[in-house]
Structures are given as structure tokens and as C-alpha cells.
Amino acid sequence: MDGSVDNPDEAGGGTVLDRGVAAGAAMVCAIGVLGGCTFSSGGGSVESADTAVSTVTASSDSPSPSPSTAVSASRSPSPVPVTGPDQKLVTMAVTGGYAGVHQELILRGDGTVHTSDKGQPVVRRTSAAQFKELRTLLGDPALAEVPSFTMNMGAADMFQYTLHLNGRTVITDRSSDDHPALDRLIQALSDLLPE
Structure with a gap:
């Protein structure tokens, strides 16, 4: 070697x-x-x-979830807190359609629902279970991801929903299927409107 x-x-x-x-x-x-x-x-x-x-x-x-999706998926909705009986938890106005609808709804901290249909006011009280369900829908973290404005500008005679909740305003015609938490909330509130 x-x-x-x-x-x-x-x-x-x-x-x-x-x-x-x-x-x-x-x-x-x-x-x-x-x-x-x-x-x-x-x-x-x-x-x-x-x-x-x-x-x-x-x-x-596989794509990893975005940070906002990961946050929503990891937190389950909890009822929004109530600070007093006169607190407005959510307001919703429904306008438009073929008939020119104009309905309004206010859910207050004491569980009452104040509605009006073309100016005719009605006050009802929700049950404890119904009030908790509405507060839970309002507490869904996915609502924070809903854009302030989602309207199909090419559509005619659609209902327009204007909601004031959690310190912000959301305007939609419900033409998008991208926000199921918002759709669930609007449906639950619409069930409380006068017929």
C-alpha cells in the first residue's frame, strides 16, 4: 500500500x-x-x-388552511355577551324585491325582538333557548370573515339585507354561498319577521 x-x-x-x-x-x-x-x-x-x-x-x-380559516375551524361559536336589556345585539333591515318590501328587526339584550313592516311596529319576546341560539349565531367567528358588501350587481329585484352586528355593517343579497354563518343568522332573524 x-x-x-x-x-x-x-x-x-x-x-x-x-x-x-x-x-x-x-x-x-x-x-x-x-x-x-x-x-x-x-x-x-x-x-x-x-x-x-x-x-x-x-x-x-394538500393546501394548508389560511390563518383565518384555521382560527374559525378551531373555535366553536359561543353566545355573544349581553351588557344590558337595552343593548342592540343585532339590527337587520330587509328591503327590495318585487313588492318593495321594507322590514326591520332589532334583537335587544333582554331577549325582545322589535320588528316593523312598513312602519307597523311589533314587539315579541324570544324563548330562552331561541335567545341563546341567536346569540350563538351572532358569536360565530366565521362572521368576522364576511365582507362588508356582497351583492350581485347584475341581479334585479333581489332582497337586500343590511345587518349591524358586532360593531360593523354587512350588506348582502344572499346571492353568494360563500358565507354559511351569515346565511344561518339571516335565516334565523328572518323567521322572526312579520309574515
């Missing part, structure tokens, strides 16, 4: 290719570890780009 090593791996050095793969793997690990870090110098801060992390870690055939 001349003292040379036939298998470089036995000498502990590895091939150039093996060392390159190991160095690349170490860089990927470093990017993954540092991907969420920020660096602050003086008055500003520089944040690392998340694209390297998502490129390295994305290896699933």
Missing part, C-alpha cells in the same frame, strides 16, 4: 459533493431557524423575508 486512502469517507473528509450537501442542509436549517428573527439597528428594524422559510418547508400535496 502506498498510504493513500481509497475511500475518502473513511478518512473523515468526505467527498466534495457530500460536504456541499451538508453545507446546503446547514444553510437551510439556519434560514429556518432565523426566518422569524428581526434585526434592529438604530431607529429602524430589518425583518427577514419569510419566502425562504415557506419555500423550504412547503412539501405538502
Whole structure:
């Protein structure tokens, strides 16, 4: 033997290719570890780009849920809290259609439903179970994902539903099937409107 090593791996050095793969793997690990870090110098801060992390870690055939979908799927609806008997939990106005409908509904914190149909007021009290169900529908986290305006602008003579709930206004004609939580709420409230 001349003292040379036939298998470089036995000498502990590895091939150039093996060392390159190991160095690349170490860089990927470093990017993954540092991907969420920020660096602050003086008055500003520089944040690392998340694209390297998502490129390295994305290896699933099925799409992962968006953050908002994951939040909705993980939280079950709970009844919205009531702060007092005069609290307006939700208001809904239904207008339009062939007959020129104009109905309004207010659900208050004491469980009463104030409705009007073309100005004729009616006050009814919900049962305890019905009031809890309505508050649970109002507490559905999926309602936060509903856009403020969903209307089919090409359609004529549709009903327009204007809801004030959870500090926001939602206007829809229910032409989209993309928001089942909103549809369930509108249906439950519509059942309380005068015939």
C-alpha cells in the first residue's frame, strides 16, 4: 500500500459533493431557524423575508388552511355577551324585491325582538333557548370573515339585507354561498319577521 486512502469517507473528509450537501442542509436549517428573527439597528428594524422559510418547508400535496380559516375551524361559536336589556345585539333591515318590501328587526339584550313592516311596529319576546341560539349565531367567528358588501350587481329585484352586528355593517343579497354563518343568522332573524 502506498498510504493513500481509497475511500475518502473513511478518512473523515468526505467527498466534495457530500460536504456541499451538508453545507446546503446547514444553510437551510439556519434560514429556518432565523426566518422569524428581526434585526434592529438604530431607529429602524430589518425583518427577514419569510419566502425562504415557506419555500423550504412547503412539501405538502394538500393546501394548508389560511390563518383565518384555521382560527374559525378551531373555535366553536359561543353566545355573544349581553351588557344590558337595552343593548342592540343585532339590527337587520330587509328591503327590495318585487313588492318593495321594507322590514326591520332589532334583537335587544333582554331577549325582545322589535320588528316593523312598513312602519307597523311589533314587539315579541324570544324563548330562552331561541335567545341563546341567536346569540350563538351572532358569536360565530366565521362572521368576522364576511365582507362588508356582497351583492350581485347584475341581479334585479333581489332582497337586500343590511345587518349591524358586532360593531360593523354587512350588506348582502344572499346571492353568494360563500358565507354559511351569515346565511344561518339571516335565516334565523328572518323567521322572526312579520309574515
